[in-house]
Amino acid sequence: MHLGALFVASHVLSSGSVRETARRFSLAASTVSASVSNLESELAIKLTKRSSGELVKLIASGKVRDALRPIMHAVEQLYEIAGERAEAFERWASRIPIKLVTIERFLEVADQGSINRAARRLQLGQPQLSLQIANLEKFVGHQLLERQAQGSTLTEKGRRVYGIFSVVSQAWNDLKSTADERYRRVARSLRIGSIIPTGAESWVARCLGALVADWNAGHSKNAISLISMTADDLREALRSGRIDVAILDSVFELESFGHRELLRTDLVAIAPPASTGQTVADLVAEHPICTPSERTGLGDAATALSRERTVSRRFRNQDIMAADSLPVIVDLVANHGYISFLGRVSALPIADRVRIVELAEHIPISYHVAFNHRKASADACAMIAAVVDKIISEPVAKTGCCRLKRLSANEGD
Known part of the structure; x- marks a missing residue:
């Protein structure tokens, strides 16, 4: 530079x-x-x-x-x-043409007292280094080194420039050392992104917590960095390389990445605890609706279902059709009279806050994990799948919910 x-x-x-x-x-x-x-x-x-x-x-x-x-x-x-x-x-x-590497080489020549010795230490040809020093002197407009038979010594202007360049070198190296350490941390870190959990009790939050505990217990050389975002943002982050692993509800546009299905559940409606509607049609007619974005698997299914039931809607202008934060959606349902739709596996942990209403038809929802080429990413995916196996077996055993089932993991193409 x-x-x-x-x-x-x-x-x-x-x-x-x-x-x-x-x-x-x-x-x-x-x-x-x-x-x-x-x-x-x-x-x-x-x-x-x-x-x-x-x-x-x-x-x-x-x-x-x-x-x-x-x-x-x-x-x-x-x-x-x-x-x-x-x-x-x-x-x-703004037009100084001096490269930072040239500054370092000038300092090396001054420290060695010889262009030849500096060239050997820098593994450069002596003519190449001599030309760089000559161009530097031409730009500054003063001779900086006095060539002698035994080597080179700094002139008066050269000593001043040496002091100036020493400051530049120290400040730049301080900045670069911070960047290098940050790069090493990022290179060692396994960045895992997930859809935003409905709460601390949700299967996503529990999965990530168990993953971190098991990962660290195994003394992995890669540290784990966690981040939660919308499913649409997760796809973009994985494609751009900002994360290595993504837990989300659709692998739409991620077919080129490795991926596997974590679990399959079915869609249910969630309604306010005091609501009285017994069918989705009743709930849609009586309550405003909030759903995730249509760009997500869950949002696409929920929006399509709600639109089919909008013939007698009285709250049409109160709909929120793209609330991408699941905690916000749950709060709107639990405390503000809205209805929404979730996968059963996400709804069961919040059954004490909302009323779960069965749909007349079975609408499947799948959750997936997608990952890049890093071996650590594939290792994390295997651990995530194992953790999910443990977590989803609990609600099945406790609630008799036979419609929630773990499928055998299918590797992406």
Whole structure:
């Protein structure tokens, strides 16, 4: 990465605007955006995102901006040396062509007192290193090394530049070491995403809790990182590589990943405890409806079913057709007079809060686990399936619910 690109990216993190930075430094907006992207790549962290066409700074951007301040101060000091014949500071600083790796190589030459010795340590050709030092001197506008028979020594300007570059090197290495450690943690971590549990007593929450306990008891070298999100977000996160394993209610658009069915249950209606409707048609006619998004397996089945019963609806404009948080849906049903639809396995643990109403027809709902190519992901899937086996056997035994059954695991193609 170039020192000039660091200067540009730092200004974006301060101003929060690519366009303003581009205008201020007379650069193309694409050049400014590339500077930020390069910094994100170097540090293995997301600093900004686009929202409604505007740049939004993320929390990490403030820490990186602060960590870059010593480098920005060093750039000002370098300008004092090179600026005797340079243009206006900001235009000059945003175009510094010096690579950070060149700075490290200059410091190595100064420390070794010899281009030849530095080249051997850096495993570079001596002519290549000599050319890089010569280009550096040309940019600064001063001779930095005095070549002698026994080696090279720093000139007066060279000593000043050495001090400036030492600050740059230390600040950058501090930033990179943090990024490298973060990368190692991510590489070791197994990121598991799941649909949002209905509550702590739900089969999803219990499954994840048991998975963590069993995983750590086995002294796995991979740490587990858990995150819950909507089924639609889970698909996108798995495709983009932000998670390694996803527990969700449909493998729609995930057929290229490994996947297996965890369990199959049937759809039931959940209604307020004080409700009196005995059929789904009665409940739909008397209560507003909330369902998960139609982009999920559960939401698709629930929405189709509710629409079939909307002929005599009196609360049509009160419907919530895409409440993607299951805890919110449960609260709306338990406390605010709504009805919804869940898989039986999700409804049974909250039977003390809602009334479960059977459907006239059997509508199957399947839950799946999808995973990427990592061996740790496949290992986690096997453990998740084993945990689910234990969990779903309890409600079957206790409630006599014969319509909930575990299927033999089918590996995805």
